[in-house]
Amino acid sequence: MTDTFRPRGRHAFRPVTILPLLALGLAMSSPAHATDGYFLNGTGAKAKGAGGVEIALPQDGLAIAVNPATVTEVGHRLDVGFEVFVPRRGARISGNTAGLNGDYSGNGANPFVLPEFAYVRPLSDRVAVGLAISGNGGMNTRYKVNPFASFGATGPAGVNLQQIMISPTIGVKLAKGHSLGLSPTVVVQGFEMLGVQPFAGYSQEPANFTNRGTDWSVGAGFRVGYLGSLGDGVKIGAFYQSKVWTGRFKKYAGLYADHGGFDVPAAWGAGISVKPTPALTLGADYKRIEYSKVASVGNPVGLLFQGKPFGAAGGPGFGWRDVDVWKVGAVYQARPGLTLRAGYGRSDNPVPSSQTLLNILAPGVVRGHITGGASVDLSSRAELTGYVMHAPRQTVRGAGSIPPGMPPAGFGGGEADIHLSETAVGLSFGLKL
DSSP, X not given: OOGGGSOOGXXXXXXXXXXXXXXXXHHHOOOOOOSBTTBOSOSSHHHHHTTTOOSSOOOSGGGGGTOGGGGGTSOSEEEEEEEXXXXXXXXXXXXXXXXXXXXXXXXXXXXXXEEEEEEEEEOSSSEEEEEEEEEEEXXXXXXXXXXXXXXXXXXXXXXXEEEEEEEEEEEXXXXXXXXXXXXXXXXXXXXXXXXXGGGGGGBSOGGGSSSOOOEEEEEEEEEEEEEEEEETTEEEEEEEEOOBEEOOOGGGTTTSHHHHOOOBOOEEEEEEEEEEXXXXXXXXXXXXXOGGGSHHHHSXXXXXXXXOOBTSTTOOOOOOOOEEEEEEEEEEEEETTEEEEEEEEEEOOOSOGGGTTGGGSOOOOOOEEEEEEEEEESSSSEEEEEEEEEEEEEEEOOSSOSOSSSTTTOOOOOEEEEEEEEEEEEEEEEEEO
């Protein structure tokens, strides 16, 4: 890489020319599970190598997808990357009198490729703008042996949810070392459900419940952020992401509560970074994700037996609860042109033991992830960053998870245990413009 990359004159490189390709690539990707429930554990290769820490530790342009205020700190740059993501998910049903017992693998679809893109440009000493396109999160299972076959289900079972976040951003330095940022956010999301035909009888719209192909919806919200310097190498940051209000999945109006609604939950958090030596930076983040505030995600499946069918206003969902997420990371300048990273993240489990039956289809239960990564300078302006992430297997054992009795009054009793582990590797190219 040489200085021939520098944009000059009317033939200067225009990042907007590749946006349609990035958007297409993201739309074709299928985020499986992510370590913060179904949210990604970080955005950008550098943050992911450091455990996902980035609220007060901006390292590349994709930091604006979490804290918009970081747009004033990363300079004029372009970042393009991808992740190869391999989840291992499944379930075990025991003690069931309706024939559901067995061990089931949900790994019929693997691996997943998740691209991401960011462009940031300062407009003055005080104002900067940027654009980030990345996966927000998702969930995927594909059971070739259908866990619900004894109920009459046919074909494979599973779900595929993919969410693409588009974040145009503006940030302003209010004073030396203190910035605010704003991102009006657009989400494009797709969803498909397969192989749960027997449960359509519990829906107010049985024809719009399962095996309807992929449906798409679009939504909008906003994100605000703050980044401040306290001197002596200490930075603090905070962000708030509103709920993203989306259109309904009309093909699945009989599945999701509120006639196919599936908004993106609100989230907020704060972070700190410190630089104890010139070569070492340490960071920590805290984030809260409000899954329970979205009916399709947070409402318990037990509402079925209180007269609320699938698809109804306030109807049943996956029963997820809100989660707290903690992350710590380290960035070490080993030598000129080589930066090393490591980190660890820990999240609450969003799935209660009483809600595991429906979450056979969405076992987003991993809690911890360990990461490592490195960046190598290819020139004075170009760099290559890689990382690895592993989330060890986490199992949630059901407790009162399958209603006793036979359909329609129950599902045969017993328990559903669900598990998930994840491994990912990623690579990103960064260019200082």
